[in-house]
Amino acid sequence: MDMNEIKEIFFQECEEQLAELESGLLKLNDGDRDPETVNAVFRAVHSIKGGAGAFGLDDLVSFAHVFETTLDCVRSNKLDPNQDVLKVMLKSADVLADLTNAARDGGGVDEARSKQLIRELEALANGEMPAASEAPAAKPAPALVATPVADDEGFQPIPFSFDDFGGEEKPVEPFAPTCEILFHPKRELYAKGNEATLLLRDLSRIGEMSIRCDMDSLPPLEDMNPEEAYFSWKISIATEKGEDGVRTVFEFAEWDCDLEVRTVEEDHEAEAGKDELPMQPVPFDLSILDDGDDDATGEADEPAAPLSSANTAAESNVVPIAAASRAEPSRSEARAAPAVQQAAAAANPAASAASAAAAAPTIRVDLDRVDRLINLVGELVINQAMLSQSVIENDNTGVSSINMGLEELQQLTREIQDSVMAIRAQPxxxxxxxxxxxxxxxxxxxxxxxxxxxxxxxxxxxxxxxxxxxxxxxxxxxxxxxxxxxxxxxxxxxxxxxxxxxxxxxxxxxxxxxxxxxxxxxxxxxxxxxxxxxxxxxxxxxxxxxxxxxxxxxxxxxxxxxxxxxxxxxxxxxxxxxxxxxxxxxxxxxxxxxxxxxxxxxxxxxLTLAVLDGMVVTVAGQTLVVPLTAIVETLQPEASAIHSFGASQRLISIRNSFCPLVDVGRILNFRSTQADPVDGVALLVESEGGGQRALMVDAIQGQRQVVIKSLEANYTHVPGIAAATILGDGRVALILDVDAVVAASRGQSLKQEISLAATG
Amino acid sequence: MTYAAKSLTQGRELIAFRIEDQEFCVNIMSVREIRGWTPATPMPHAPQYVLGVINLRGAVLPIIDMSMRLGMKPAEPTVRHVIIVAQVGQKAVGLLVDAVSDILTVTDDNVQPTPDIANETAKNYARGILAIEGRMICMIELEALFPHVESEAA
Missing domain, CATH: 3.30.565.10 (Histidine kinase-like ATPase, C-terminal domain)
Structure with missing residues (x-):
């Protein structure tokens, strides 16, 4: 799988996330205040940001980041999602969609608009918090560390030597704040292809650190589940990047581990982040998540002052706002940052898990493949019809077992056709x-x-x-x-x-x-x-x-x-x-x-463009199909109802209104002289502009559902003909373009010139 | 013309077919299949050499009367006629001919330039003539014969 394919998958997922985002926002707009809805919206933006970060789509990342920051305020109840707020957010969702499209297809976006929205979003994130919050603003913006999001799903044993990490704590460097980190990965972390070693390696790059591995929970070998995660690490790191920098490292893993980061000077701060990783639409067992969160929720009761969640600690200079936004000192219980919210979301998974389970599993299939299948089934239907016809022609008894088998075959093919058509059906x-x-x-x-x-x-x-x-x-x-x-x-x-x-x-x-x-x-x-x-x-x-x-x-x-x-x-x-x-x-x-x-x-x-209900008619010895939708009624004209009008026009009177007669055979050049209307059948059709016309055909063969075949594929567009189809006898029949025929009847002379030029 | 003939014929295989008493050939690579004649559904407003369309396993295939297209008299199709299904550009086209006579492998030496006496129509599609066992076979360039097919595919 090369990079482009992965990227393509990312964009497909983006589309889904954007749809999710929009429907979530609309729900909020309708007054829905379910935390799960807010979370879904947040996750959608976050996943887009995460994926975009992995592909280095900076515009997208920075916009998503600001958006996410503001959403986080909503999530933590700091910002009331009223109509005005949602208006901005819906617009932001639009811009996010634009940015995604621009990233996929190239092309520009309305930068002024996105900048304006960024300002509005920032204002919203800023709006509700006191200006006097302490100043983590001095912190430099940490660089984005894209944790490898590998696409191999398999579990990998952790290949490192414990000895390397068994050393003592290094003396704390005086100028850099020291962070104590408790990092306990869960099995999901490994299941998603993340790797504790790599995280630790990334961590080691931002500062001097010492690591202790806690192996206490390691069970005896016979009890060991090879897919379970048993180790946790205590890390002490001196880094000028501070907590934000640390959290950035764990950004993509934070939901799959218990993570506790404290700056040594400020003892009472803690956060445990946990949530499902939204980048993975694969449903997974939430109960596992529940088992491991005791510590996390316990810790989360602590007020979390300047801690910026790892979500917001990414890459841009808006970090201070994010951090400040949840720094409001009062109402600390309710405000224990995303931790409580996330814990609530995890504790409340019943609904979401149930809805996830209810959604039937789906697969992505190339449209070409489906179309090929549909074509083949169309062939099958035609072949079956041909077979039936030839059996009927050669079998006079009519009760043979072949006939019965054929009837069953007919039913089966119809069912197959219906099911195949259903594949293309989309809401x-x-x-x-x-x-x-x-x-x-x-x-x-x-x-x-x-x-x-x-x-x-x-x-x-x-x-x-x-x-x-x-x-x-x-x-x-x-x-x-x-x-x-x-x-x-x-x-x-x-x-x-x-x-x-x-x-x-x-x-x-x-x-x-x-x-x-x-x-x-x-x-x-x-x-x-x-x-x-x-x-x-x-x-x-x-x-x-x-x-x-x-x-x-x-x-x-x-x-x-x-x-x-x-x-x-x-x-x-x-x-x-x-x-x-x-x-x-x-x-x-x-x-x-x-x-x-x-x-x-x-x-x-x-419901489909692949088949069409048509009336099969005969015109000058040729079989034509007239789309049933165009036909208002059919009638057998009487001689008394036909009135000549001008040189060649004729009108037919239907319930005292006069309707122009159009000789289809003439228009299509199948015959050179007008047919006698009394010998044929008139199809009253509704045409463009609302007027009615009576199309003259020689006879009606019946009504049938036909499979539409393109004429343009191997030939050219033919005026007056919409498409072709294949009838039960295997021959091609043409589908009439009623509007074109009617239009041609208006300017008949013009049409004939064209046809003469074509034949000449 | 000599140059064109050379560039087009470096050791390639050709399918030869007969229309009345003349023989023609086309590049075998453009031929997808050869099948018997089945009645075609006439198309309105079509040039006279377009006999109509047939059903080729679900695809709608236009049938060209090669005799008329090459400036000879209209064919009267019988069950003995054959249709050469050829690929021209992105589109498939059925060529109605009297019979398929041969598969030839030719090198540049076998190809002679089209004689100067040919009229404009013939010059447009003829890419040279072959002399094989005393027969004269005219090599046809299908893309030149159906330029409209190609331009629409593009």
């Missing part, structure tokens, strides 16, 4: 979480106060859908906050809660995922939308439109190209883009709006 949570950031940012810009409520974030949908959902959703959220919600003053004047609400909901409905975005803003101002549409020549000035039709105008491409669109209190910025990307996913978007009460956008999307 929409990550996208929803991203949205909360968008809301924060846009609310900041517009000066509105917005609350985002998400529901059903565990609803699962194909990963490709999720990836492609983020963009339109971002757009819509922006619109909802910017144009949908009123300004706080206006809301108050209207008797609404000044804080606007945007509700994002996901749920499954009849084999599709439905995502709803609702705001409680002013709704669409139909008068203005209508006026704008008239100004832009989208509709006639005297057009009689229903409310719904007016609402749908905002999806019109011509609508958003107008300048100064944000003057309109409804929406309209790029909604055509939104609609197009939703349609590209095989989905639909609808809108319902009530003046004064807000708007609801409802998107209905297929």
């Amino acid at each position: 929409v949570k990550p996208v929803f979480q991203r949205m909360s950031r968008i809301v924060r940012e846009i609310a900041d810009v517009t000066g509105k106060s917005v609350r985002l409520i998400t529901e059903g974030e565990n609803t699962e949908v194909d990963k490709t859908v999720i990836d492609k959902l983020a963009e339109p959703l971002t757009h819509m959220i922006r619109n909802a906050v910017d144009h949908g919600l009123e300004a706080p003053e206006k809301r108050e004047a209207l008797g609404k809660n000044p804080e606007g609400t945007v509700r994002l909901t996901a749920k499954h409905r009849s084999g599709r995922i439905v995502i709803e975005l609702a705001d409680d803003g002013g709704g669409i101002n139909r008068e203005k939308v209508r006026q704008k549409a008239i100004d832009n020549d989208l509709i006639a000035a005297d057009a009689n439109l229903s409310d719904e039709e007016i609402d749908n105008l905002i999806f019109h491409a011509g609508f958003s190209t107008a300048d100064k669109i944000s003057d309109i209190s409804g929406r309209g910025v790029g909604m055509d883009v939104v609609k197009r990307s939703i349609q590209a996913l095989g989905g639909r978007i609808t809108i319902s709006s009530k003046p004064g009460q807000g708007s609801v956008f409802t998107m209905s999307l297929p």
Whole structure:
């Protein structure tokens, strides 16, 4: 495993930690004061910092460090996580995410923003403590000592000679403070690939030290558990780096050992740090941790004045703040620094351990592998269909055992297909979480106060859908906050809660995922939308439109190209883009709006892009698949319902409204003359812009779920064709791009020129 | 042209195929498989030499009528025709030919430059001619024949 792979894993973990961080902060924002939540947030930042330190990502480390310091104040109850504090923290989480991305992909970050946040965070960490705390500020910033975080999990015996450490204590050097250290590693320390010797070696580098090994707890050989840790060390070290420096050495190990550091002059200080090491998402047995913490919790009752926890003792010049922040002399019991908190967290592991156990084990798999499996299963389904078809053709009795076997095979393949599709299914949570950031940012810009409520974030949908959902959703959220919600003053004047609400909901409905975005803003101002549409020549000035039709105008491409669109209190910025990307996913978007009460956008999307429900039709002897989502209804036209219009256009009257007929065979160049509509079937489709068209096809073969195959992989994009599929007989059938066909029917002459050029 | 012919043919193996009474060959390294003719699904708005697409174990494979692509009359595919599945750039393409005739190993000595009389179309794809046992085999550069395929893959 080379460095890049390890780094890649680090960044993947970072993403998880960032998600954890954000959801934790949001929980806190909702009033959750569970110490475990605070701890989870703290751990997330700490792990990112730890990993970043190992890779030398200094920007990330220094920002995470300040963030962590402030979080530590929250953790130790010195800072009340009220809304203002959390606002800063949520922003910091965003910056942390930016920094992580910048570290991974290169590119810059908004330095001014991160600097500003660092100041705010420092101010918060500073804010609640008396200025008169003693001055550990004189301490030089210790350098970051990255303890090797080896990735070999195996236990390694401790390879050093006890004789080396058995010497007497060295005389204390007068100018350097002497620290007494009691270091008792637990088995976890070794299990995680840390190594006591290396820690001791690092320690020896910061000052003159003497070590005594305490072997009292070593059991007789026959009782010895080779994976248990039995030794502890008493170290006396004279170092000008002081306690902070010592703790830095143990920074990555502090949760896996009992560590006691005291400066000889200040007798009553002690700390025992213990917690699980958050860098390891591997669940481990917390009971072991509990067994060993008697000493630790006992010691922790002592007030811990200038001791800065090892967490904060790292690398930058903000250390003094960290140290000072927990130096408040009063309420010492409650404030015994992180030790008590951590002990509480350890004593209270039942909840977290249970939740960890409840989370089913997962594995990371390359997406390519999953896709290959999905492709293969798609082949299997097709092959099975072909096999069935040929057996049916050759077997007239219909009751042979082959038929029964085939039926079972069919069921099995369908089940396999479903399970494989489920592998790609992912909860929409990550996208929803991203949205909360968008809301924060846009609310900041517009000066509105917005609350985002998400529901059903565990609803699962194909990963490709999720990836492609983020963009339109971002757009819509922006619109909802910017144009949908009123300004706080206006809301108050209207008797609404000044804080606007945007509700994002996901749920499954009849084999599709439905995502709803609702705001409680002013709704669409139909008068203005209508006026704008008239100004832009989208509709006639005297057009009689229903409310719904007016609402749908905002999806019109011509609508958003107008300048100064944000003057309109409804929406309209790029909604055509939104609609197009939703349609590209095989989905639909609808809108319902009530003046004064807000708007609801409802998107209905297929659960997967790999298969599609289609209607198999015949056009000029060719088999085509029309996506079922596009079809509103099918009908058999009667001669009396067909009306000629102009030179070549024809209209069909459906319940007294006229709808243009589109000859699919003609558009696709499958035939040169128009087919007689009476011989065929009309598919009424909903097209871009809301209008309906009747697509003429020769016959309907049936309805079928088809596996989508790319045409572009080996060929080029074909106008009017969305993709291809393979039917039961093994032949390729083309999937119709309904919108393109309808668009082509509008500018028919143009289309024919293209096709002539292509054939010529 | 001589230079190109040399650089392309240093001791390589070629697959020769027949279209009507002419023989052509392509680099064996670009050929993935050879299979029988199956009816293709016609593509709308496609050039005439694109007969359509077929299902190649799940992939959608366009079929090119080589006869028409090389400026001869359209093929009338029968079960006796074969499809050479070739890799051009990142994409796979099926070449419909009358038959595959031979596998040749050639060195530079066997390759003669394309005669000057050839028209522009032929000059574009022909990379030289081979004289083998009294036959004349035209060596084809597939990348030149389907430049659009390559440019889109890039």
